[in-house]
Amino acid sequence: ASSSPPFSLPSSLSCCTHVLGFSQSAAANMAEEAKKLAAYSAVDNNVQNNQAVGVGSGSTIVYAVDRLAERVRQEKLNIVCVPTSFQARQLILQHGLALSDLERHPELDVAIDGADEVDAQLTLIKGGGGCLTQEKIIAGNSKCFVVIADYRKDSSVLGEQWKKGVPIEVIPMAYVPVSRVIAKRFGGEVNLRMAVSKAGPVVTDNSNFILDWKFEDVQNWSEVNTAIKMIPGVVETGLFVNMAERAYFGMEDGSVKVRKAPAN
Numbered sequence: 146a147s148s149s150p151p152f153s154l155p156s157s158l159s160c161c162t163h164v165l166g167f168s169q170s171a172a173a174n175m176a177e178e179a180k181k182l183a184a185y186s187a188v189d190n191n192v193q194n195n196q197a198v199g200v201g202s203g204s205t206i207v208y209a210v211d212r213l214a215e216r217v218r219q220e221k222l223n224i225v226c227v228p229t230s231f232q233a234r235q236l237i238l239q240h241g242l243a244l245s246d247l248e249r250h251p252e253l254d255v256a257i258d259g260a261d262e263v264d265a266q267l268t269l270i271k272g273g274g275g276c277l278t279q280e281k282i283i284a285g286n287s288k289c290f291v292v293i294a295d296y297r298k299d300s301s302v303l304g305e306q307w308k309k310g311v312p313i314e315v316i317p318m319a320y321v322p323v324s325r326v327i328a329k330r331f332g333g334e335v336n337l338r339m340a341v342s343k344a345g346p347v348v349t350d351n352s353n354f355i356l357d358w359k360f361e362d363v364q365n366w367s368e369v370n371t372a373i374k375m376i377p378g379v380v381e382t383g384l385f386v387n388m389a390e391r392a393y394f395g396m397e398d399g400s401v402k403v404r405k406a407p408a409n
């Protein structure tokens with residue numbers, strides 16, 4: 146049913162909302178372009194014939210799968226794809242790519258995935274879409290893990306741009322004690338992620354819950370990651386430390402910035 150708005154804007158202001166709406170959609174288009182640039186560049190520079198490829202999750206990976214499918218058609222590449230989520234599996238099937246798994250391909254040549262934030266050391270926050278556990282398994286079993294992102298994810302330290310916190314997948318019965326332990330030991334605030342078009346919490350592809358930890362002051366992500374993983378009930382964290390080899394950022398000016406992991 147339609148209803149009339151409770152008030153109307155003076156005509157001088159309605160032109161401002163129009164301009165604001167336009168600039169918001171221009172910014173969204175620019176970010177989509179940047180995702181595509183990063184994804185195409187990563188696929189072109191990291192995927193070769195006869196490889197097993199890990200396919201990440203999210204909105205940026207959609208462009209990578211588009212490009213992968215295009216290259217398979219044009220160059221007759223023989224590759225198999227291993228998904229990191231239900232969404233990734235659907236993308237692989239929809240594009241007619243060869244679907245595999247870790248039973249048949251326990252070691253992948255390359256994995257490509259998005260990220261919510263990337264710092265100067267290539268430490269990542271992932272799991273904004275709830276897919277972190279399978280993503281980490283795939284990244285951890287790949288010879289090379291490559292990240293694709295737009296300029297909004299490029300930070301010097303974590304938390305600079307991404308304000309939703311670190312996602313942590315937990316066994317449902319443990320979500321309260323795990324939340325309490327994290328807040329007590331590391332500070333900040335921990336929230337159970339709630340679903341949007343369903344009553345109750347988000348349920349992951351692995352039938353677990355997601356906690357979002359809004360951290361305050363963290364110096365050593367490797368230590369914090371290990372400590373959180375040791376809490377009974379934690380399945381996995383969205384912290385990817387020392388895993389990514391390269392990150393491709395699509396930039397606002399149409400270029401692609403590549404960041405390499407620091408040498409150990």
Ligand SMILES: O=C[C@H](O)[C@H](O)[C@H](O)COP(=O)(O)O
Nearest residue numbers: 203204205259272274275276
């Ligand atoms: O759970 C979701 C994944 O970690 C995504 O790769 C991450 O959230 C980035 O997604 P997007 O490419 O949509 O920004």
